Amino acid sequence: MLEGLLVNLVPYGKEFLERDHRWMNNQASFWSGGGERHFMTQAMIAARHAQWAEESGDINDELGVAFGVQSKDGTPLGYFGINWLSAHHRLAMLGAKIGEPQYWGGGYGTDALLLLLDYTFDWLDVRKAWLMTTSMNARVMRQMEKVGFRLEVRQRQSALADGVWYDWLAYGLLREEWPGRAALVEQLGLRERATAPESGAK
Amino acid sequence: MIEGTLVDLVPFEDDFALYLETWMNEEAWFRAHLWERREPHTEHDVKKYIERMEKDERGALIGFQAKNGDPIGAVIFDHEWPRVRKAEARFFAGDSRYEGSDEVLDALLMLVRYCFETRNLHRLDAVALPFDEVRLEHLRRAGFVHEGTLRQHIRWDGDYVDMEMFGLLDSEWPGYAAKVAGLDLQPSGLEPKPRPEKKDEKKDGAG
Numbered sequence: 089m090l091e092g093l094l095v096n097l098v099p100y101g102k103e104f105l106e107r108d109h110r111w112m113n114n115q116a117s118f119w120s121g122g123g124e125r126h127f128m129t130q131a132m133i134a135a136r137h138a139q140w141a142e143e144s145g146d147i148n149d150e151l152g153v154a155f156g157v158q159s160k161d162g163t164p165l166g167y168f169g170i171n172w173l174s175a176h177h178r179l180a181m182l183g184a185k186i187g188e189p190q191y192w193g194g195g196y197g198t199d200a201l202l203l204l205l206d207y208t209f210d211w212l213d214v215r216k217a218w219l220m221t222t223s224m225n226a227r228v229m230r231q232m233e234k235v236g237f238r239l240e241v242r243q244r245q246s247a248l249a250d251g252v253w254y255d256w257l258a259y260g261l262l263r264e265e266w267p268g269r270a271a272l273v274e275q276l277g278l279r280e281r282a283t284a285p286e287s288g289a290k
Numbered sequence: 291m292i293e294g295t296l297v298d299l300v301p302f303e304d305d306f307a308l309y310l311e312t313w314m315n316e317e318a319w320f321r322a323h324l325w326e327r328r329e330p331h332t333e334h335d336v337k338k339y340i341e342r343m344e345k346d347e348r349g350a351l352i353g354f355q356a357k358n359g360d361p362i363g364a365v366i367f368d369h370e371w372p373r374v375r376k377a378e379a380r381f382f383a384g385d386s387r388y389e390g391s392d393e394v395l396d397a398l399l400m401l402v403r404y405c406f407e408t409r410n411l412h413r414l415d416a417v418a419l420p421f422d423e424v425r426l427e428h429l430r431r432a433g434f435v436h437e438g439t440l441r442q443h444i445r446w447d448g449d450y451v452d453m454e455m456f457g458l459l460d461s462e463w464p465g466y467a468a469k470v471a472g473l474d475l476q477p478s479g480l481e482p483k484p485r486p487e488k489k490d491e492k493k494d495g496a497g
């Protein structure tokens with residue numbers, strides 16, 4: 089378990105898998121999927137889980153690492169992890185989805201990201217962490233700026249959300265640009281506080 | 291088959307499949323597949339790759355040949371995303387005599403034509419190494435727009451190198467005919483290669 093100030097990163101176990109149905113079908117997937125709208129049945133979710141279970145036994149250097157994000161009072165909030173890990177490029181593509189919208193914009197995601205970055209650089213010896221988001225996702229863009237990622241690519245009109253074209257953006261952070269979690273906690277002035285969501289974004 | 295100006299697009303089979311056993315171990319192949327770990331490809335790997343592409347519903351491997359029928363290389367679209375109508379565009383000259391030639395540029399234009407004018411895509415992605423000047427030049431002449439650089443992104447021959455990222459929108463594509471009219475494509479005039487020896491013929495002969 090990786091312990092943060094507002095959240096812990098824990099194995100993506102049963103309590104998380106049970107919530108996937110809601111998290112796949114609600115607004116969280118719209119934001120993480122760049123405008124996607126899923127209609128996933130319990131059976132479709134179960135098939136995905138069965139496939140993950142099968143793959144996780146493989147020795148495959150391109151498999152990612154999945155964490156569940158959990159609030160300090162033990163509430164499962166969503167997923168944070170490495171969606172794609174390339175050992176030979178020493179490159180990690182990160183992914184994030186807090187499935188409970190009332191927790192958005194309250195600092196939980198930044199706390200989780202700092203934990204994940206320390207893990208990625210210090211344990212997996214990755215050289216570069218990167219991720220992609222869309223130009224409509226102000227929360228992620230703000231987070232990238234706070235944590236020190238660099239905007240590297242803007243793929244024009246590559247995301248469609250409710251009939252409007254947006255860009256996919258690629259952000260990157262090299263290991264030598266990462267000051268470490270402790271330094272960023274200090275710099276951003278993050279501290280522990282009561283776990284009930286204080287600011288909710290819709 | 292779709293007929294272009296200097297090259298034609300054809301199904302990737304027969305002589306193409308035989309040539310790929312060599313092509314898939316050459317520099318041009320690796321530069322077009324820069325994500326992949328560099329390793330030798332056996333005949334078996336080549337066969338598996340062709341089979342995989344034949345089954346791929348989100349992509350295709352397409353041969354391109356000179357007007358005299360000589361196979362030159364392949365164009366590939368991959369990871370087609372139906373909801374957004376985009377795909378990745380890739381191309382390589384297997385026959386290294388054609389490296390940097392207008393035949394390869396025409397093949398890329400034909401891929402764009404096929405993706406926009408037949409498959410109704412909205413956008414194509416492309417990628418190149420910063421020192422792959424031949425590929426960068428083909429992409430620029432085809433009209434691809436540079437959209438950024440993934441810094442020190444991949445391992446390449448002893449170093450971590452950037453990846454140059456490109457995109458082309460259907461609204462930026464004037465249509466194949468208009469595009470070619472503005473380019474003055476020149477044929478290389480190369481003689482066809484001797485045809486590769488067919489495996490079965492060799493076996494029959496020996497038996």
Ligand SMILES: CC(C)(COP(=O)(O)OP(=O)(O)OC[C@H]1O[C@@H](n2cnc3c(N)ncnc32)[C@H](O)[C@@H]1OP(=O)(O)O)[C@@H](O)C(=O)NCCC(=O)NCCS
Pocket residue numbers: 115116117119120121166184185186187191192193194195196197198199219220221222225226227228230231234289
């Ligand atoms: C992306 C995500 C993980 C970020 O976590 P989070 O807890 O919401 O992020 P934080 O609160 O730590 O940081 C978000 C920042 O954006 C700001 N923000 C919130 N809503 C905003 C808005 N509508 N416009 C602009 N900025 C906004 C916040 O104020 C905060 O900045 P601050 O600390 O300077 O105030 C989370 O929002 C999420 O899972 N969203 C849905 C799925 C998704 O988008 N996934 C990411 C795909 S790449």
